[in-house]
Amino acid sequence: MPQVHLVVRDLAFAYPGRPVFEGVTFRVPPGGRLGVVGENASGKSTLLGVLAGRLAPTVGEVRTAGRLAVVEQELDPAEGLTVGDLVQGTLREVRETAAALDAAARAFDHGDGDGGDDGTDAAASAAGLAELTDLLARAEHLEVWDADRRVDVALTRLGASRDPDRRLDEMSVGERYRVRLACRLAERSDVLLLDEPTNHLDDAAVAFLTAELQAWRGIVVVVTHDRQLLDDVATAILDLDPGMDGHPVLYGQPGYLSYRFAKTQALHRWRQRWREEQKRAERLAARLDASYEGLSDEWRPEKGSQKNRRATRARIHVKAADRLVQKLEAEAVEVPTPPLELVFPDLVAMSPGWDPSASVVELRNPRVSAGASAPADARPRLDLAGTRIAVPPSGRLLVVGPNGSGKSTLLGALAGTVPLARGTRTVVDGARVGTVGQEESVPVGLRMGDGRLATGFDAYAREALDLLAAGALDPELLVPVAALGLLTEDDLDRPLAELSVGQRRRFEIARALLAVPHVLILDEPTNHLSIDLVDELTRALQRTSAAVVVATHDRRLRDDLGDWPTLTLA
Missing domain, CATH: 3.40.50.300 (P-loop containing nucleotide triphosphate hydrolases)
Incomplete structure (x- = not known):
C-alpha cells in the first residue's frame, strides 16, 4: 500500500465576520480513524471541507499523502445524473489502473535486460520494473479484479438502489447518500472523509459500514453523532468545542466512553472554576460598593474639622479602595462562559379531571x-x-x-x-x-x-x-x-x-x-x-x-x- 498520512497544524477557518474554528492540530497515521464531534455550528462539516481542499483555511496547513475521497451530508446531483454514472465514476480509476498495469506488463522486456556495454538497456529495464512493481502494488491495493463485485455488494448491503438508470435527482436525500457512500467505500481511497454516515442507514447497513471502516487500510476521518460508531471504530476523537483555553481538544484514547469520561471531568472543572470566578466578581463589586459608600459617609470627619484634614483623609481612603480593586483583579482568572447545557422543562403527565387509567x-x-x-x-x-x-x-x-x-x-x-x-x-x-x-x-x-x-x-x-x-x-x-x-x-x-x-x-x-x-x-x-x-x-x-x-x-x-x-x- 502507498504511504499515506494526514497532518493538520494550527488550522483556523472563518467566514467574513464570523470565525468558525481555530487552533486545530492533529495527525492521523495509516490505519488511524479519527472521530470528529462538537456542538452544532462548531465547524465539523467545514473542517471536512478544508481537509478535502474545497475550502481554503484562514491560517494553518493541511498536509495529505494519498488519494482522498469525501462523502458529504447532502449530494446535489446534476440534472439527469444516474446511479450508473456514479458507479462508472467510481470504477474509472480502477479501470485506468488495470489498463496501465496491462500496458506496462506488455511493454516490459522480460529478457535479461543487460542492454550492452553502456548499460542503457539495463537502466531502462530497471525503470520499467520499478513502474511495473508500483502499478502492481496499486492494483492489489485497489483490488481491481474485484471492483465490480465490490460496488454491487456495497450498494446491496447499504440498501442503495442498484438500478443504473435511476436518476439521483428523483431520489430522497437518504437514497442518494447511500449510493454515494457505497461508491466511495468501493473506491478504496487512501484518505476517506465521512460526514454523518449513519444518519440514513438501518442496522444492517450500519453493521456493514462499521466492518468496512474497521478493516480500512488507509485513514478515516468521520464526523458523527453516533456514539456506538465512535466506540466501534474511533482510535482518537477530536472535539471541536473549545476547551477552557479556547481551542479544540484532541482525546487520544479510543472509543466514546473514554472520551465521555474525560470530557465530563473537564466540563465539571470548567463550570466549577467559572462559578468561583463569578462569586469572586460579586465579592469584588460588593467590597467596592462598601468602600466607596464608606468614602462618602463613614470617612467624612465631623463638622468643624479642618478642611485640609477632611480632604487628606478622603484621598487616603480613595487610594486604599483602589489598592483593594487592584489586588482583587490581580487574583481573578479569566474563565470563559461554559458551553450551554440542556434545561428540560417540567412537563406534566395529565390535566385536572383526567382518568389516569385512560390512554392519552x-x-x-x-x-x-x-x-x-x-x-x-x-x-x-x-x-x-x-x-x-x-x-x-x-x-x-x-x-x-x-x-x-x-x-x-x-x-x-x-x-x-x-x-x-x-x-x-x-x-x-x-x-x-x-x-x-x-x-x-x-x-x-x-x-x-x-x-x-x-x-x-x-x-x-x-x-x-x-x-x-x-x-x-x-x-x-x-x-x-x-x-x-x-x-x-x-x-x-x-x-x-x-x-x-x-x-x-x-x-x-x-x-x-x-x-x-x-x-x-x-x-x-x-x-x-x-x-x-x-x-x-x-x-x-x-x-x-x-x-x-x-x-x-x-x-x-x-x-x-x-x-x-x-x-x-x-
Missing part, C-alpha cells in the same frame, strides 16, 4: 395507504391490522425497524398529522402533543409581515400566538425558548436560514416543548445533534413526567431506552 392517545387497527400517486397495487405505508397502540399518561414506547418499515408513518398517525385509510385515532380532550419529525416543520425561508426573514424568536412567537388562538396553549405554562439551553440568544436572533442543520434541529426540539406537552413524539431525535446534547436529551426523556414515543435507528439510544415497551415493525 391511542391507535386501533391503523392502515395508511401508499398515496394517490402510487400504483394501485403499491404496498401501503403502514398496515397494522388488529393492532392497538396505546400511550398512557407518563407512558413510554420505543419504535424500531428497518428503513421503509413505516416508523415515521406510525408516529405521524399517532400525532394526527398522517390520515388513516383504516382504523381510528383517539386522543384525550385537551391533550397537548409535541412532535419532532425527521423533516423540518418550519420553513427555512419563513418571512414576517414586513418581508424580513424570520428569526428563531420570530418563529417561536408566531407558533405561540397560533397555539393561543387555537386554545391549545396555557399562557401560564409557556416555555421560554431562550431558557432551554438549546440555542444562544444570539442564534435565536439570527434568521433561521442562517442556522446550521443541527441548530435548526435544536429549534425543532424547542418548538416541541413550547406548549408543555403531555405527549412527546420524536422521530429520529438524535439526527444532526451533538453527542453532548444527545446524552442530555436521553436523560431528560428517561426522567420526564410526560409520555414519550421515540422511533430511532441510533443503537446507543435504543440500548439506553432498552427497558421501554418496544414495537418492532418489519
Whole structure:
C-alpha cells in the first residue's frame, strides 16, 4: 500500500465576520480513524471541507499523502445524473489502473535486460520494473479484479438502489447518500472523509459500514453523532468545542466512553472554576460598593474639622479602595462562559379531571395507504391490522425497524398529522402533543409581515400566538425558548436560514416543548445533534413526567431506552 498520512497544524477557518474554528492540530497515521464531534455550528462539516481542499483555511496547513475521497451530508446531483454514472465514476480509476498495469506488463522486456556495454538497456529495464512493481502494488491495493463485485455488494448491503438508470435527482436525500457512500467505500481511497454516515442507514447497513471502516487500510476521518460508531471504530476523537483555553481538544484514547469520561471531568472543572470566578466578581463589586459608600459617609470627619484634614483623609481612603480593586483583579482568572447545557422543562403527565387509567392517545387497527400517486397495487405505508397502540399518561414506547418499515408513518398517525385509510385515532380532550419529525416543520425561508426573514424568536412567537388562538396553549405554562439551553440568544436572533442543520434541529426540539406537552413524539431525535446534547436529551426523556414515543435507528439510544415497551415493525 502507498504511504499515506494526514497532518493538520494550527488550522483556523472563518467566514467574513464570523470565525468558525481555530487552533486545530492533529495527525492521523495509516490505519488511524479519527472521530470528529462538537456542538452544532462548531465547524465539523467545514473542517471536512478544508481537509478535502474545497475550502481554503484562514491560517494553518493541511498536509495529505494519498488519494482522498469525501462523502458529504447532502449530494446535489446534476440534472439527469444516474446511479450508473456514479458507479462508472467510481470504477474509472480502477479501470485506468488495470489498463496501465496491462500496458506496462506488455511493454516490459522480460529478457535479461543487460542492454550492452553502456548499460542503457539495463537502466531502462530497471525503470520499467520499478513502474511495473508500483502499478502492481496499486492494483492489489485497489483490488481491481474485484471492483465490480465490490460496488454491487456495497450498494446491496447499504440498501442503495442498484438500478443504473435511476436518476439521483428523483431520489430522497437518504437514497442518494447511500449510493454515494457505497461508491466511495468501493473506491478504496487512501484518505476517506465521512460526514454523518449513519444518519440514513438501518442496522444492517450500519453493521456493514462499521466492518468496512474497521478493516480500512488507509485513514478515516468521520464526523458523527453516533456514539456506538465512535466506540466501534474511533482510535482518537477530536472535539471541536473549545476547551477552557479556547481551542479544540484532541482525546487520544479510543472509543466514546473514554472520551465521555474525560470530557465530563473537564466540563465539571470548567463550570466549577467559572462559578468561583463569578462569586469572586460579586465579592469584588460588593467590597467596592462598601468602600466607596464608606468614602462618602463613614470617612467624612465631623463638622468643624479642618478642611485640609477632611480632604487628606478622603484621598487616603480613595487610594486604599483602589489598592483593594487592584489586588482583587490581580487574583481573578479569566474563565470563559461554559458551553450551554440542556434545561428540560417540567412537563406534566395529565390535566385536572383526567382518568389516569385512560390512554392519552391511542391507535386501533391503523392502515395508511401508499398515496394517490402510487400504483394501485403499491404496498401501503403502514398496515397494522388488529393492532392497538396505546400511550398512557407518563407512558413510554420505543419504535424500531428497518428503513421503509413505516416508523415515521406510525408516529405521524399517532400525532394526527398522517390520515388513516383504516382504523381510528383517539386522543384525550385537551391533550397537548409535541412532535419532532425527521423533516423540518418550519420553513427555512419563513418571512414576517414586513418581508424580513424570520428569526428563531420570530418563529417561536408566531407558533405561540397560533397555539393561543387555537386554545391549545396555557399562557401560564409557556416555555421560554431562550431558557432551554438549546440555542444562544444570539442564534435565536439570527434568521433561521442562517442556522446550521443541527441548530435548526435544536429549534425543532424547542418548538416541541413550547406548549408543555403531555405527549412527546420524536422521530429520529438524535439526527444532526451533538453527542453532548444527545446524552442530555436521553436523560431528560428517561426522567420526564410526560409520555414519550421515540422511533430511532441510533443503537446507543435504543440500548439506553432498552427497558421501554418496544414495537418492532418489519
